Amino acid sequence: MKNDKKLVQDITSMDVDFAKWYTDICKKADLIDYSSVKGCMIIRPYGYAIWENIQKILDTRFKELGHENVYMPLFIPESLLQKEKDHVEGFAPEVAWVTHGGSEELPERLCVRPTSETLFCEHYANIIRSWRDLPKLYNQWCSVVRWEKTTRPFLRSREFLWQEGHTMHATEEEARAETVQMLNVYADFHEKDLAIPVIKGAKTPSDKFAGAEDTYCIEAMMHDGKALQAGTSHYFGDGFARAFDIQYADQTNQLRYPHQTSWGVTTRMIGGIIMTHGDDNGLVLPPAVAPIQVVVVPAAMHKEGVLEANRALTDRIRAAGYRVKLDDTDNSPGWKFAEYEMKGVPVRVELGPRDIEAGQCVLVTRYNMEKTVVKLDEIEAVLAEKMTEIRDGMYQKALENRERRTFDCASLDEIKETLAEHGDSFIRAMWCGEEECEDKVKELTGVGSRCIPFEQKHISDVCVCCGKPAKHMVYWGIAY
Amino acid sequence: MKNDKKLVQDITSMDVDFAKWYTDICKKADLIDYSSVKGCMIIRPYGYAIWENIQKILDTRFKELGHENVYMPLFIPESLLQKEKDHVEGFAPEVAWVTHGGSEELPERLCVRPTSETLFCEHYANIIRSWRDLPKLYNQWCSVVRWEKTTRPFLRSREFLWQEGHTMHATEEEARAETVQMLNVYADFHEKDLAIPVIKGAKTPSDKFAGAEDTYCIEAMMHDGKALQAGTSHYFGDGFARAFDIQYADQTNQLRYPHQTSWGVTTRMIGGIIMTHGDDNGLVLPPAVAPIQVVVVPAAMHKEGVLEANRALTDRIRAAGYRVKLDDTDNSPGWKFAEYEMKGVPVRVELGPRDIEAGQCVLVTRYNMEKTVVKLDEIEAVLAEKMTEIRDGMYQKALENRERRTFDCASLDEIKETLAEHGDSFIRAMWCGEEECEDKVKELTGVGSRCIPFEQKHISDVCVCCGKPAKHMVYWGIAY
Numbered sequence: 001m002k003n004d005k006k007l008v009q010d011i012t013s014m015d016v017d018f019a020k021w022y023t024d025i026c027k028k029a030d031l032i033d034y035s036s037v038k039g040c041m042i043i044r045p046y047g048y049a050i051w052e053n054i055q056k057i058l059d060t061r062f063k064e065l066g067h068e069n070v071y072m073p074l075f076i077p078e079s080l081l082q083k084e085k086d087h088v089e090g091f092a093p094e095v096a097w098v099t100h101g102g103s104e105e106l107p108e109r110l111c112v113r114p115t116s117e118t119l120f121c122e123h124y125a126n127i128i129r130s131w132r133d134l135p136k137l138y139n140q141w142c143s144v145v146r147w148e149k150t151t152r153p154f155l156r157s158r159e160f161l162w163q164e165g166h167t168m169h170a171t172e173e174e175a176r177a178e179t180v181q182m183l184n185v186y187a188d189f190h191e192k193d194l195a196i197p198v199i200k201g202a203k204t205p206s207d208k209f210a211g212a213e214d215t216y217c218i219e220a221m222m223h224d225g226k227a228l229q230a231g232t233s234h235y236f237g238d239g240f241a242r243a244f245d246i247q248y249a250d251q252t253n254q255l256r257y258p259h260q261t262s263w264g265v266t267t268r269m270i271g272g273i274i275m276t277h278g279d280d281n282g283l284v285l286p287p288a289v290a291p292i293q294v295v296v297v298p299a300a301m302h303k304e305g306v307l308e309a310n311r312a313l314t315d316r317i318r319a320a321g322y323r324v325k326l327d328d329t330d331n332s333p334g335w336k337f338a339e340y341e342m343k344g345v346p347v348r349v350e351l352g353p354r355d356i357e358a359g360q361c362v363l364v365t366r367y368n369m370e371k372t373v374v375k376l377d378e379i380e381a382v383l384a385e386k387m388t389e390i391r392d393g394m395y396q397k398a399l400e401n402r403e404r405r406t407f408d409c410a411s412l413d414e415i416k417e418t419l420a421e422h423g424d425s426f427i428r429a430m431w432c433g434e435e436e437c438e439d440k441v442k443e444l445t446g447v448g449s450r451c452i453p454f455e456q457k458h459i460s461d462v463c464v465c466c467g468k469p470a471k472h473m474v475y476w477g478i479a480y
Numbered sequence: 481m482k483n484d485k486k487l488v489q490d491i492t493s494m495d496v497d498f499a500k501w502y503t504d505i506c507k508k509a510d511l512i513d514y515s516s517v518k519g520c521m522i523i524r525p526y527g528y529a530i531w532e533n534i535q536k537i538l539d540t541r542f543k544e545l546g547h548e549n550v551y552m553p554l555f556i557p558e559s560l561l562q563k564e565k566d567h568v569e570g571f572a573p574e575v576a577w578v579t580h581g582g583s584e585e586l587p588e589r590l591c592v593r594p595t596s597e598t599l600f601c602e603h604y605a606n607i608i609r610s611w612r613d614l615p616k617l618y619n620q621w622c623s624v625v626r627w628e629k630t631t632r633p634f635l636r637s638r639e640f641l642w643q644e645g646h647t648m649h650a651t652e653e654e655a656r657a658e659t660v661q662m663l664n665v666y667a668d669f670h671e672k673d674l675a676i677p678v679i680k681g682a683k684t685p686s687d688k689f690a691g692a693e694d695t696y697c698i699e700a701m702m703h704d705g706k707a708l709q710a711g712t713s714h715y716f717g718d719g720f721a722r723a724f725d726i727q728y729a730d731q732t733n734q735l736r737y738p739h740q741t742s743w744g745v746t747t748r749m750i751g752g753i754i755m756t757h758g759d760d761n762g763l764v765l766p767p768a769v770a771p772i773q774v775v776v777v778p779a780a781m782h783k784e785g786v787l788e789a790n791r792a793l794t795d796r797i798r799a800a801g802y803r804v805k806l807d808d809t810d811n812s813p814g815w816k817f818a819e820y821e822m823k824g825v826p827v828r829v830e831l832g833p834r835d836i837e838a839g840q841c842v843l844v845t846r847y848n849m850e851k852t853v854v855k856l857d858e859i860e861a862v863l864a865e866k867m868t869e870i871r872d873g874m875y876q877k878a879l880e881n882r883e884r885r886t887f888d889c890a891s892l893d894e895i896k897e898t899l900a901e902h903g904d905s906f907i908r909a910m911w912c913g914e915e916e917c918e919d920k921v922k923e924l925t926g927v928g929s930r931c932i933p934f935e936q937k938h939i940s941d942v943c944v945c946c947g948k949p950a951k952h953m954v955y956w957g958i959a960y
Contacts (some may be wrong), residue, residue: 031606033606035602035603036602037555037556040555045548045549048550048551068525069525070528071531072515073639074592075517075520092582093583094581094582095581096555097578098578098592099580100577101577101628103573110517112592118516122647127513145554147581174568288624400919402558
C-alpha cells in the first residue's frame with residue numbers, strides 16, 4: 001500500500017489561518033498529541049528529540065560557564081510560596097493545588113511548582129554561610145505548572161518543560177553581570193543555533209517577573225508579525241535573600257545579604273522555531289537542533305545496486321558526523337519528499353541509477369527548496385558548506401521578515417495607520433516611562449510594550465502617548 | 481583558615497547504626513538536602529551528577545535498542561486512572577491529588593502521576609492503527625509521586641526521578657522478549673557499570689506490579705544483608721490494551737490487541753551504590769558514574785613548580801578522557817584526602833616536589849586504599865588498568881559479601897536459626913507457590929520472598945513451609 005502524497009501535505013495555508021496552520025504543523029509533523037489532560041500536551045518522539053538537542057547545546061554552555069545541575073522538589077508548601085510578597089501575588093492565582101495524599105487531607109496545601117525561586121532560596125539559606133560559598137550557580141531541568149485559561153501547544157500550556165537557573169552572588173555587580181551573561185547565552189543560542197533573530201532588552205516595570213528588580217528578555221518576531229518572548233533573565237537584588245534570611249559572612253566577617261538572579265527558557269522555543277521558519281509545506285528546522293539533519297531518499301530503489309549505493313552514502317554522511325536517516329520503505333519517493341518536508345528535515349539527498357552512473361547525487365535544501373547536483377566524493381565538504389548556508393539563509397529570511405514589519409512611529413495615529421496598513425508589526429516608539437501611557441498605547445492601538453531594547457534609537461524627544469519628555473525607545477507589538 | 485580533617489570524617493560507623501551511617505553519607509557527601517517539603521528531597525549537584533551519568537549510559541543503551549523518548553503530562557484524570565481495575569487499586573491509595581487550579585475547584589480531580597501506563601495507553605489508542613505502527617518503543621525520563629508514609633533519601637521518597645519504558649508489540653512473544661531484554665539491560669548496567677551483583681528473577685504473584693501478568697526484577701544485597709529491588713520489568717499481556725481499546729489491523733486486516741511491557745529504574749540506584757560500596761570513610765563510587773573519577777592533590781603546593789606540574793598532570797589525565805579535578809585550594813592535603821574519600825572519588829593522585837624530581841606520582845584507589853607509585857609518563861596506561869581493576873575489585877567485594885550471607889535452608893527452623901546466627905541474609909528455600917505459605921514464612925521468620933530466580937537450585941523436594949511438593953526455589957530476605 002503506497003501512501004498518497006496529498007495525505008501528508010494537507011495542512012491549512014498560513015495565509016488563510018495562521019493559528020490553524022500552526023496547530024496543523026504541530027500535529028502533522030508528529031510533534032505533539034493531545035490527551036484527556038486538559039491544557040497539557042504529549043510531546044511525541046520527533047518533538048522531544050528537538051528538545052533533547054536544545055538541552056544538549058544549552059546544558060553544555062551552562063556548564064562551561066560553571067553552572068551545576070540540581071533537582072528540587074516538585075511541590076511548594078503554601079507558607080513557603082508566601083514568604084516573598086510580590087512573588088506570591090504574581091503566582092498564587094495560577095497554581096495547581098495538591099490537597100490530598102492518598103485518602104488523607106494534607107495539613108497544608110502544596111502547590112505544584114510554577115517556578116522554584118522559593119525552594120532554591122530555602123536551600124540557599126541552609127548552605128550559604130561564608131563568602132567562600134559564593135557564587136552558587138545552580139540550574140534545573142524540569143517541568144512546571146501554571147493554570148492557564150487558554151492554551152496552545154508549546155506556546156502556552158498548563159505544564160511545560162524548561163530550565164531554570166538560580167544563582168547567588170556576593171555583590172550586585174556580579175549578579176547583574178550574570179543576568180546579562182545568561183541573556184546573551186539565550187540570544188546567541190537563538191541567533192546561531194535556531195537561526196532566530198532576537199531583540200535584547202528590558203521589560204517595563206509593569207511586565208517584570210514577580211519579585212524581580214529587573215527582567216531582561218529576548219523578543220522574536222514570528223511570521224505573522226506577532227512577538228514571541230523567547231527567554232528571560234531576572235535580577236532580584238537581595239529581596240528574596242532578606243525574605244528567606246540568606247546571609248553570608250564576608251572577608252571581614254560581616255554578615256551580608258547575597259544578590260540573586262534567575263533565568264529560563266522553555267519548550268516554547270519549539271513554537272518559535274515553527275512560527276519563524278515554517279511554511280505551507282510544514283516545518284523547517286535549523287540544522288543544529290534537527291533530529292534528522294539529512295534524509296537519503298533512493299530513486300528507483302528496487303533496481304540493482306541502488307539500495308546498496310544509498311546505504312553506502314548514508315554511512316558516509318553518518319561518519320561525517322550528521323544525524324542522517326535512509327528511508328528505504330516502500331512508500332513512493334513523492335510521498336517521502338512530502339513527509340520530510342513536513343518534518344522540516346534541513347537536507348534531502350536523492351540518489352538513483354542515473355546519479356550512480358554519473359557519480360553524483362541531488363541535494364535539496366528544505367528552507368528554500370534549492371537543488372544542487374553534488375559529486376559523490378565531495379558530499380562531506382558540500383554538506384558542511386550547506387549546513388552553514390542553511391542556518392545563514394534561514395536567519396536572513398527571518399531578519400528580513402522582521403525588518404519589513406518594523407516601523408518607527410511618532411504618534412498614536414501613526415501607530416494605528418501603520419498597523420491598519422501593514423497588519424501585525426513591531427512598532428518602535430518613544431515612551432515617558434509612565435505605566436498609564438503604556439496601558440493607553442495598548443488600549444488605543446492594540447500593541448503592548450515588548451521591551452526597552454538595549455540598542456536604543458532616537459525617534460523623537462517626546463512620549464508617543466502623552467507628549468512629555470521621553471525616557472526610552474520601546475518595541476511595541478502583539479504578543480503570543 | 482585550614483579546615484580540620486575530623487570535620488569531614490565525622491560520620492556514624494556502619495556497624496554502630498547502619499541507617500544513620502547511610503543518611504550521614506547522603507548529607508556529608510553533599511548528595512542531598514532536606515527541605516520543608518515533607519518526604520521529598522533536594523538532589524544536590526554532586527548527587528545529581530551521578531544521576532546524569534546514569535542517565536547518559538542507560539539512555540544510550542535504550543536508544544541503541546530502538547527506543548525513543550517522549551514526554552507525557554504530569555497529571556492523570558481520576559477517570560483515566562480508573563480504566564484498568566487492578567492498576568487503580570494498586571495506586572489510588574498512594575497518589576497526590578490536585579483539586580484546585582488557582583482559586584477554582586477542578587471539575588475532576590487529577591492525580592500527580594505515580595507511573596504513566598494509563599497516559600501511554602490513551603496515547604497508543606490514538607496512534608496505533610496497523611501492524612506497520614508496531615512495535616512502539618517509548619521511554620520517558622521524569623519524576624513521579626507516591627505518597628509514602630515513611631521516607632528515606634533515594635530509597636523511598638514521595639517524589640523520585642526515574643525512567644519508565646512503555647512498549648507495545650504485535651505478539652506476546654515479542655513483548656515477552658522485550659521484558660526480558662530490558663531486565664538484562666538493567667542487570668548488565670548494575671554489574672558492569674555500578675559493580676553491583678544482582679539476582680534476576682520473577683516476583684511472586686502477590687508482589688507483581690498492579691495490572692501486570694508478570695513482573696521481573698533484579699535484587700541486590702546491601703552491606704547489611706538486606707535486599708534492594710534495583711529495577712523491574714513488567715509484561716502486561718493485552719489487559720491494558722483491552723481496557724483502553726487499543727487495536728491494530730494485522731497483515732490480513734484482522735483487528736488484534738497488542739501486547740505491552742513497561743520497565744523502570746529510579747534514583748534509588750544511588751542508594752544502592754551507597755549501601756553496596758560505602759564504608760566508614762564515606763561513599764565509594766564506581767568509575768563509570770563517578771562525577772569526579774580522579775582527583776589530583778598537590779603536596780607542598782606552594783613550592784616552586786609544584787602547582788604547574790600538578791596542572792600539567794591534570795591536563796594529561798583530562799586529555800586521556802577522564803573526569804578529573806585538581807584541588808588547588810588552601811585546605812591541607814589531609815583535609816582534602818578525607819573530603820574526596822567522603823565523596824567516593826575512585827582515584828586520588830598525589831604529586832609533590834620529591835615525586836616531581838623522581839618523575840613519578842602516587843596513586844591511591846579509594847575502594848581498597850591501595851597505594852601505587854606510578855611513573856608520570858605511564859599515567860594514562862596505569863589509569864586505564866586501574867579503572868578496570870577498581871570496577872572488578874568492587875564487584876568482587878560486593879559478591880563476596882552476598883555469598884557470605886546467602887544460605888540454603890530446608891525448614892522454617894533452619895531459617896530462624898540462620899538469621900539468628902548470621903543476621904540479615906538471603907535465604908534460598910523451596911516454595912509450593914501458595915500465597916498462604918509465602919505470608920507464613922514472613923510472619924514466622926521475618927524474611928519475605930524477594931524473587932523466584934531464573935537460575936534455580938534444587939534444595940529439597942518440598943515447600944519449606946507446608947511440606948507439600950515444591951514448585952520453585954525462592955530468594956527470601958528483608959527488603960528496603
